[in-house]
Amino acid sequence: MPVQGIICAGRIDAPIHWFDEEPAFQFLADPFGWQQDDRLHVFAEHYDYRTRHGTIETLVFDRAMHLLDRRLCLREDWHLSYPQVFAADGAMWMLPEAHKSGGLTLYRDHGDLTDWRPECRIRLDGVPVDATILRLADRWWLFYSPATSKATKLSHLHVAWADELTGPWTCHRQNPVRTDYRSSRPGGTPAIINGRIMLPVQDCATTYGGAVRPLWIDRLDEGSFAAEMGDALALPTGAYHDGMHTLSACGDMTLIDVKRVDASVAGLALDLRRMLGEYRAG
Template sequence: MPSGSFRADPFGLWRDGCLHVFAEAFDYQTRLGHIDLLVYDRDLNLLECSAILSKPWHLSYPVVFEADGETWMLPEAYKSGTLTLYRAGASLSEWEPFCDIPLDGPAIDATPFFHDGKWWLFYSPSHSRIGRRGHLHVAWAGHPAGPWHLHPRNPVRVDLGSARPGGTPRHQDGMIILPVQDCRSTYGGAIRELSITRLDETSFIADDRTGVGAAGWMAPFTDGFHTLSTAGPVTLIDVKRMDATLAGKTRRLRGIVRTWRSR
């Protein structure tokens, strides 16, 4: 990555014997993210890397999934004012907007999951700082394009430590396990697993499990554990290191000033 930038929010799928990883690429100078595609062979050697989706607003959390013979991506873009579902074209580097998904406002880290014959969408609302980090909302639909129905108990969970989605859900022991972000000490400080024991159109019951922080072997990237996703036999994570040097602080400040001046 170039100086003054980082990648985060990795999600992946396998195609033609290669692992395709989609990730946010953030630039501190513009304070905007776009979506990169990194392609690896079976031995996880990097074959290519390219920017595949860029907009005038920030993009992140590019969840990719397959449904009805199509490949879909649902990147976060709440500053655009909506949540847009994209469909892949002839290759996984070609994406076109398919439809907008109207919810109760632009969604943060929207995470789709097929369960009990329906598509479920876990997300955090963007209406407030506490909502973005500590509220979990749910919606359901018969197809990823909708129409989507809001869960009557939204927010189904209010907790800075275990509400904002942070990765790929899975079925395990009769439960849905949803990775969520622990934002109590800092944004993306750790990952916890939310065990959802009941989910239907009228009810939601869940308990959080032990959190997972950045381990010592990840040094110097031990200031946060932000995403936990899976692609077949491969687990994808992102961890972070805060640059406390004068150069690092200056770079972030310049980006903030540029953002303020452009408003």
């Protein structure tokens, strides 16, 4: 179902293809997609609770959603997540969230969506989380939340712009352009719907990634910003009822990330073993 249909309906009115669940204490999150040669390439964070280290994996599906391939796509010494992928200037690019590295790095693909190498560092007014890019009227726009504190990660929205993808980037003079736990942290790919900019944002008022709602941006230029939030999307029925984190457009498909919180004795034991140093990121 296209993202425009979901936003206009306020819910998902189409069958959902669920990925298989990951092994215990692991999950996939933050899916972004790219369709090429009749294949769907899904880029997602793979997270292991034992090491608390995220890497980026690629899952390749045919049109019938049969899994054809799955492999490690990008690994760094720091945690990676939120791998937005897009095409520009005759190349494919990835902009993964990596605030524990102390900044934001743009990666370029050098071979069939499997060989991602750092292209440049994007300099901003702080370390960003969930940086989300949009091309609009011959200019690049970047939406992000600053990693200054736990509060700013969840409740502040910053904007930057550039004429070239690799920069230099200029931060908006009104940053933070928005402060609201319900509608500031980006949560998916922007889209133009009925002539308005729609930025998916996370509702973190009660919990991180509690819901996704549209932020309708009506004014966006070098000196001003104006937006209003829409209603939170209804969660799909089923086992994942504790929140929605990501809404990513991919042609006639939309990728979502929903969650279920499980508390268990095994989980508490894992936390203890990790604190004792038994698990290390490999």
